[in-house]
Amino acid sequence: MKICIYGAGAIGGYLGAQLALAGADVSLVARGPHLAAMKADGLRLQIDGEERVARVRCTSDPAELGPQDYVFITLKAHSVPAVVDLMQPLLGPGTAIVTGVNGIPYWYFHRHGGALAGTTLQSVDPGGRQWHGFGPERAIGCVLYPAAEIVEPGVIRHVYGKKFPLGEPDGSKSARVAHLSEMMVSAGLEAPIRDNIRDEIWLKLWGNLCFNPISALTHATLDIITADPATRALSRAMMLEAKDIAERFGVHFRVDVERRIDGAGAVGAHKTSMLQDLEAGRAMEIDPLLTVVQEMGRLVGRPTPMVDAVLGLIKQRERMAQAA
Template sequence: MNTQDPMRICIAGAGAIGGTLAVRLAAAGHQVSVLARGKTLQTISERGLTLHDQHGVTHARPAASERPDFGVQDVIFVCAKSQDMAALLPQLKPLIGEQTVVIPTNNGVPWWYFHREGGRFDGAQVCAVDPQRVLEQAVPLTQLIGSVLFITAEVSEPGVIRSVNPHLIVLGEPSGEMSERLQRIRAAIEGAGIEARATDRIRDKLWTKIIANLSTNPLSVITQGTLEQLYGKPELREVVMQIMRETLLVASSYGARVDIDPLTFMQLGEAMGPFRTSMLQDLDRGRPLELAAIGDAVLEMAERFNVPMPISRAVISLARFRGEAAQLAQSSGAAPATVQAAA
């Protein structure tokens, strides 16, 4: 297969990110299928997906099912929350052949972080995200490629996704190898109108996203603040800065090279405007919060090097309390709040 051949691509999870990938890749001529359920599945089956982004308005009608009956795939993008991975990944087995590449797109520290990491913890377990090694056993680690997505999108109504910012995906082999399969997939994504970069240091980019997520998502749950407020209001910006500093120390302890200028980072974040983080949206809907991968895993990694994270730990604890209260309210029949744009 060369870089111009259409690929069989499955999108497991058809939210804002999965939907964006499905539309762009289908429009580029790839054979795209979507694993979905409930109302999302019904909408895709009846009307397809429509994406409003910087390319204009694009419509696609990918194959959709709640069962993994699409046959063996070339690539599977797993677009699910970290806490949903243990239930989803084992279902993908019928789609995975010897050459299938699986690309998880979730936030936070991935369960495969230490696979072929090459350092003193090579092969170690990230207990916070895979305590029973379910994820590790569900997909052969040799068939994983890491990804870091910088895509802001929202589902404005069933089957309709909107994104006002440029799309960027960074891909990398856990081993750091610049493999042929990595380059082939990068070219396919680039050909679909999404900026795609291949790197031999995927963990550096992971930490950049982890720092952004940890410094804003749990805090947004406590304060109900938008990105504009979190990065712009002095009293919130100071908390964001402290969490960033703590997380940067953890990243550097693991040899990551994170190129972040805090002032520029703050300015760019504030310029994102009144967007609500994905964790704040989950709170509003009474859904479980993605705290294990975004928060607990970083605290676990900090403990290996005795890096104190008092501010991060406190904010994560408060966010967990708010999340559990919201889930309890949801289960008791309280109506979820209206949700604005995703970030």
């Protein structure tokens, strides 16, 4: 089985290294100094107090790799539409695309049931580029819970977590998702198969949609956001708006709002990915985390005043950062 990690940054690199070290046939798509370092010295993974080196095929050109059995997309979600054409050489008749991106994935309404089945979301898949370029039938959902960072080109430090829940859009336990789970477990990862992966997607998005923009606007870490009465209340209000929308699509939240907020606070003085992107001058993941909630609210006629307000602020913050 051939596995390609498209976007071998911190999380993609951690995943690829673990799979490769367990004997899987892995290739990585990356770019820049990180790619050059991995080509020269292998992918160096710092984990459990030691450094492990994975020697894997690395490239910036997917055409060098040919069709794969599984392609993990571990790019920032807003970067994916632009690489749909570049990824075509990786896709054979039976290739599965594993969407390890934050927020709502392009295939969300595939085999969803109801009046919105087959709907594409402009905020995450403008013009249906992924829907038509990849095909929703290829998709396997995946939620990324680990934290990792690139400490220098070619070197990834695992911070915490090893859980990657998987699921088919229709909730079935297919042969392809079962085999993928087995491979990941053999690599020391947790890869439970969910019969409703959308519940897991929303559970992670629930926190990201508020903690990420609030942190980028205030430069506060998770412990501060969740402890301060004002930002905690704003987080709660945004999450309740999202919960109202998600439940209209049949989503079940297995924890309540307060427990979800407390769980984020327990992570400690952690900078969210959006704050890290802002500080590094990179584009922030705004549409996949906030605009999509607004768009889905419009689909079911539900207002999102708090999400709308924070969305307006964070978009203005991005414009100001780009103009600086």
